[in-house]
Amino acid sequence: SAVISQKPSRDICQRGTSLTIQCQVDSQVTMMFWYRQQPGQSLTLIATANQGSEATYESGFVIDKFPISRPNLTFSTLTVSNMSPEDSSIYLCSVTTGGASVHGYTFGSGTRLTVV
């Protein structure tokens, strides 16, 4: 399965600032996904990042708040913009492994963000 390197692993940020999270995969993948995991809540998909096209955002998430870049098949970034304490969460990137019939997703270790 793919190996994902995600950084930073954690950060404490001031409200109103932005943080960019990087996700590097050791193999080429078509689709990369960004999730948010808030305490006591399920993983929530923020957006799907496709190489060569704009990211597809889920309901409740907008590009101005969570801009995503996908410059090639092994790398993506998620920016959390104009942060508020409500953005404190764990952010995870994920890629699919195997073919279309296999629904295993590999996750990075996550970025633990605290906004103060």
Added chain:
Amino acid sequence: QKEVEQDPGPLSVPEGAIVSLNCTYSNSAFQYFMWYRQYSRKGPELLMYTYSSGNKEDGRFTAQVDKSSKYISLFIRDSQPSDSATYLCAMSAGGGNKLTFGTGTQLKVEL
């Protein structure tokens, strides 16, 4: 009502016990069912994957899917302290569809 419901626990069991973890769901379109294990400060890792109804066994782990009841289970036999983690169920409607996760059940296996 959430699409996927999962008891958050925490669930504490003695070493060697049989553990039963469960999720219910409301979307009848879900066809693919997964269980992920997440250790503290780590990302989720895929544990079991099942398509449609039925059972699947892998070592000490057994996944069951009952689509008629919209109910899935994960059984862990001979539980070990190393099994202490949060277990998340996840499901999707088909190829390329997004995953919908439960909130996760925190399990602690005590010596």
